[in-house]
Amino acid sequence: MRTHRSARLRRATEIVAFSLLGAAMFVGLLALGVILYYIISRGSGAVTWEFLTAFPRRGMTAGGIYPALVGSFYLTVGALAVALPLALGAAIFLVEYAREGVWVRVIRIGVNTLAGVPSIVFGLLGLALFVKALGIGVSLLAGALTLGLLILPLLIRTTEEALRSVPRNFREGGLALGATRWRTIRSIVLPAGLPGILTGIVLSLSRAIGETAPIMFTAAAFFTPRLPSSPLDEVMALPYHIFVMATESPNAWKTKDLQYGAVLVLVGLVLVLNLGAILLRAHARRRKVW
Amino acid sequence: MNAGSPDTTEIVRHRSRLARLAERADRPIFFAFGLVGLVALGVILFFVIREALPIFRYVSPLEFLGPKWYPTSEPPVFGALPMIVATMLVTLGALVLALPLGFAAAGFVAEVVPPAIRDLAKSLLELLAAIPSVVYGFFGLTVLAPFVQRAFGLPTGQNALTASVILAFMALPTVASLAEDALSAVPKAHREASLALGASRWETTWRVVFPSAFSGLFGAAVLGMGRAVGETMAVLMVAGNSPALTWSFLRPVRTLTAGIALEMAEAPQGGAHYHALFMLGAILLFIALLTNGLAEWLCGRVTRRGE
Numbered sequence: 086m087r088t089h090r091s092a093r094l095r096r097a098t099e100i101v102a103f104s105l106l107g108a109a110m111f112v113g114l115l116a117l118g119v120i121l122y123y124i125i126s127r128g129s130g131a132v133t134w135e136f137l138t139a140f141p142r143r144g145m146t147a148g149g150i151y152p153a154l155v156g157s158f159y160l161t162v163g164a165l166a167v168a169l170p171l172a173l174g175a176a177i178f179l180v181e182y183a184r185e186g187v188w189v190r191v192i193r194i195g196v197n198t199l200a201g202v203p204s205i206v207f208g209l210l211g212l213a214l215f216v217k218a219l220g221i222g223v224s225l226l227a228g229a230l231t232l233g234l235l236i237l238p239l240l241i242r243t244t245e246e247a248l249r250s251v252p253r254n255f256r257e258g259g260l261a262l263g264a265t266r267w268r269t270i271r272s273i274v275l276p277a278g279l280p281g282i283l284t285g286i287v288l289s290l291s292r293a294i295g296e297t298a299p300i301m302f303t304a305a306a307f308f309t310p311r312l313p314s315s316p317l318d319e320v321m322a323l324p325y326h327i328f329v330m331a332t333e334s335p336n337a338w339k340t341k342d343l344q345y346g347a348v349l350v351l352v353g354l355v356l357v358l359n360l361g362a363i364l365l366r367a368h369a370r371r372r373k374v375w
Numbered sequence: 376m377n378a379g380s381p382d383t384t385e386i387v388r389h390r391s392r393l394a395r396l397a398e399r400a401d402r403p404i405f406f407a408f409g410l411v412g413l414v415a416l417g418v419i420l421f422f423v424i425r426e427a428l429p430i431f432r433y434v435s436p437l438e439f440l441g442p443k444w445y446p447t448s449e450p451p452v453f454g455a456l457p458m459i460v461a462t463m464l465v466t467l468g469a470l471v472l473a474l475p476l477g478f479a480a481a482g483f484v485a486e487v488v489p490p491a492i493r494d495l496a497k498s499l500l501e502l503l504a505a506i507p508s509v510v511y512g513f514f515g516l517t518v519l520a521p522f523v524q525r526a527f528g529l530p531t532g533q534n535a536l537t538a539s540v541i542l543a544f545m546a547l548p549t550v551a552s553l554a555e556d557a558l559s560a561v562p563k564a565h566r567e568a569s570l571a572l573g574a575s576r577w578e579t580t581w582r583v584v585f586p587s588a589f590s591g592l593f594g595a596a597v598l599g600m601g602r603a604v605g606e607t608m609a610v611l612m613v614a615g616n617s618p619a620l621t622w623s624f625l626r627p628v629r630t631l632t633a634g635i636a637l638e639m640a641e642a643p644q645g646g647a648h649y650h651a652l653f654m655l656g657a658i659l660l661f662i663a664l665l666t667n668g669l670a671e672w673l674c675g676r677v678t679r680r681g682e
Contacts (some may be wrong), residue, residue, distance in 0.1 A: 095577075196412040200602070210419045302640070
């Protein structure tokens, strides 16, 4: 009788405990849902074609976000242009050339540490190195370089993972045909790993487009009357635009609708990129029938 | 080769000497690429510290840890203690929320749900991590801060508590994802042995899986802490930014990151204030190196699967 009751007690404990674990997961997902619902319901009214294609007007209390969108696009693509060649090279070294040992361990720790450096410190580096020491000034170029360094570790890790998922015998096939190692990598390994590499690129773009702290001192302008005409111009950027509108504008409450609209556009871009990455990853996994 | 392209041998013959040299020098070239992460880290250390050290021409290191921060008064006072305390306060608050939630969510995903739901849950958590910090800040400013203000009857809802809650949700995906990796890395045989001895699944999870994954869980906590310490925009927007020293969660505070972001625009380049802000950055960098080193050491035994 006693054992019977204790068995029921244990069963009940298990149900309660697992429910609590599930509740924790639910809280996280609820937060995601609440934030998304709030932003979509408040912002969807503000996002019109005009909002996306017009300059801000009347001291940024009316008009659209066109220059901020364009600036963010340039910054993000520029960051990728900076980081991608470096990340590809680093990942190729780690997967194709390095043998497990002290060097690889040190390099990996370096990449992980770089990923843990706070984004504002990247901003400081950008200010000290690109803006000041190299004399580039506050500009699109300085911002892109800073953001490029920021996404570098993420891009190295995702590319490394993509290359690692290419089966070993692909390489052996190439080498057996007499191709050099580099030729094998270029013609066989990189194409086979392409979906995975693209996943990493898309995730990096999504990371770069939302970052504010690294571009505050290196690239972002409160307002520019024109689109940037050279890489040495200051640019507006969507996340910085949101920050400024929400905090620094003396009449922040007047522009509430514009703010919700800008936030919705930023979140929308990030979500689209992330969904793209999820689909790409699924595609990369499905193709793996080799 | 598709039909329209020239013969392969033709390409090989016309390839420049440089390309042929590169073909043979591939190993050293890629080794140099491999070092790029380390070089970037070195450059960051060098430039931040180089711009930070001159502050000690104006104040002693001990004075820099003083309790008052009046960078623009005459003469200026650079005591970073209020911002260090604020960072600790906000981080502590965030961890108190994020660790139980993150570990529990990780336990749920790793031990309870079937694999199909597991992937979906992890993807959704990734989305939570993908939301830009300025958006969290915006949400905190427009929704959470007014709520906290009303709930506690405060003059402002922008304080350490609000910042902690926002930070907790920002650190949650990091903590949960790394904790899940740690739990999943516990060998299946451990669980089977426990179940075979008559333990229930919960008893196995609680008494076997969690303790076995201790070092990995601790590593997840440390990295979550690193995230919270280094977060800028959300804290800048919701923590209230008062530079006065306080230990209260219900007062406005200014963290190290927020201090840098807020004041850099006003600090004349090359002046004492400018160097002081870089010193705050150097402190952040030091904390980041410490937390990452610790996490690296703790997670050393955990097989790192895809992130």
